[in-house]
Amino acid sequence: MDSTTLLPPVKEAIEQFPHHFHEDAASYASPLGAAWAPGRVNLIGEHTDYNGGYVLPLAVDRVSAFAGRTRNDQTVRLWSTHFNAYAQFSLAGLPESFEEQREKIPGWARYVLGVATELIKANITLKGFDAVITGDVPLGGGMSSSAALEVASAQAYALFSNHSFSIGEDNATLTPLETAGLCQKAEQNASGLMSGILDQAASCLGQPRKAILLDCRSLEYRYLPFEDPGVSVVVIDTGVRRELASSAYNERRKQCEEATQRIRTLILENEPDNTEARSIKALRDITPEQFEQYKGQLPQILQQRAGYIIAENERVLQVVKLLEAGKIEEAGKILWLGHAGLRDEYEVSCKELDVLVDIARDVPGVLGARMMGGGFGGCTINLVRNEAVDALSQAVERHYQERTGRQASIDICRAAAGPSYVLFEN
Template sequence: MEPEQPAQRFGAHPAALTASAPGRVNLIGEHTDYTGGLVLPMAIPFQTNVEIAHAADGMYTFHSAQFQESRVMPPSDQSPAAGNWSDYSVGVLRELQALGVRPEPFYLTVDGNVPLGSGLSSSASIEVATAMALLQHTGKHLPIPEIALLCQRAENVYVHSPCGIMDQFAITAATAGHALLLNTRDLTYQLLPMNTGELAGCVVVVVNSMVRHTVTAGSEYAQRRRELEAGQQVLRERFGVRDLGEATVEQLLACAGAMSAESLKRCRHVITENGRVREAAEAMTAGDAKRLGELMTAAHASERDDFECSVEEVDFLVDTAVQQAGCFGARLTGGGFGGCTVNLLLAGEADRFTAAIRQAYQERYGITAQTFVCEAAAGAVERAATAGSDVTAGTDVAAGRADQL
């Protein structure tokens, strides 16, 4: 059988002019998505909006309404990353070109309100919204997993940020009112309702520490990933596991002498985090807010102590949150080294909780934290379908059962 050619993977649809993609917050399952593990994110009602129109000047123009900056290039351009917001959109264009897609000249405007550098996936939101807009502009379509993987490649290859697949997949495939339990090895997923049992009376509050993080190839994030992958390789050689997604703590301890202390801690976080995600999915199915909150707080302790990706300000926000009435649990969300916490609490306590957190943080650090009460929002594909824009094919991915995850 001959390899599938790029043109065979796309179908023709009428062009459209707009696309939208949300941000996301990860309830639990951090730094597991590049080692075949489990994650449990939900989309949130921040969004990136992209408008695209045919350009008469024969150029590709990317414009940021937020920064009031433009990047203009000919279709043949092969320039490297510019080191700014435009790289996320240009990277997506590059990956489409690698698949044989040659868009007609366009003027593309990016705007939105996803907080930058906060762990809420502003970069992936730009990537997915750009991909959806370019697919419409070219009259092509791709299924959910391929859109997500294309956007991940854009960030890995062009932006040189070693992110996993969680952000792009969740932002593409999320469904309103649900969290998304994703097996990052095979991209099977399960939608979990956020309104069962005790969870029906809960809200998710995101607290932005205002401490910016930068997830780049030269960052501490990249160093943690190298340490993690070194430990994973030891486990592969010793036990034949595919990745940390199927490794056990017992196997890890048996290999402790063959890896660095740092690799041991990074791998211990990921292996135990996968276990916490499984338990969290069970708690959500049962509507057990107390247990879900306990797992979130335990996950933060593991990020702080084993993955060592938290910072003093974020630890303070988590410690303060869990002392508040009605708060079931709290943790760092996103890549770490700053950014946001995610908090699960009774809906009736949200106003009092946010006021107490903001006051305590201001008194301790002189920083005014941002707080957002969030609902589980629609992903980019659901938004497109609601708007009547058919831009993907095969939008259903085989949903894995909980016992398969």
């Protein structure tokens, strides 16, 4: 691959490597190589993944990237351009040494350590390496910077272990979804957040001009066309950063589990012959009709949480039908509804997200907008006619700071491919 065709973060990592790791190339066990993986946006289907439901993400042309060389020992040394910091750990002793090593390295490096731990648990042999890490996925912005880092880590381990294992579809050691599941476990262990598989799956499965319908229970997926030359995906960053583990994310998950159990019990008590009710495991298994019948017997807070998830799963399936019919513009209307549910029922929005959605609603040519990601900050996703992108940018510039005291940044994203790598000759 010609280095001029590489994405900017990949080129940056390659250029930065000799500045941070000064050993002679002959002292390494491989030529210079780079590995990367994309972040994602989620069109619709927020917080449905850990409820066994449906999600509709697409990987985007924003990546986390590694550039480096294989070492002759079991040490991994990393330089993060974002944090301006080194980190080092050893593959020797993993997985037993994970907890001990985890406490000695910065938070960003724990994800890389976590991925190594899960690969070793899967009986994959790894080699140490030195690498620079760069990226242009906004950190904490709801575009899955951590998942991009994890999936890029898995690709980097494959590359720097001299392809002792491989990631991909055809005859690979790990399929994309096996890789996603492994990276999901790494995230949970690194962060303490009991996240679903949405982010890692989107990064692993990305294809240009495609959205991905993923069933988060069966892990079945299929691609849907996501290409309208007249419509742009605009991501607007509130500038508000959140720590999901210290937010109400895990609390929401527990509330959904409680609502599921209560509704299941109510159905079985009132419909003893309903054998299907015995197999209810998550909110995804409860129909809108069943919820309407029994929601009055739930505490108000559980009504809100369950009501949002059940309606959101239906919204995903509505958008799928519209994309299949080539009606991207129509899909925008459903984004407004998704945001209202996240704001009012699931209560994971914040003032800044709501302001951005309100501003977007007043701009002709904005087809739909909603908060994206876990919530409490991050970004909004907007479907916008191309001719309205400048008007939206100007409206945000005019009104967002005066209403919030913050600066917002705007990006146009495109559906992109999943993880990849390049290896150069010495």
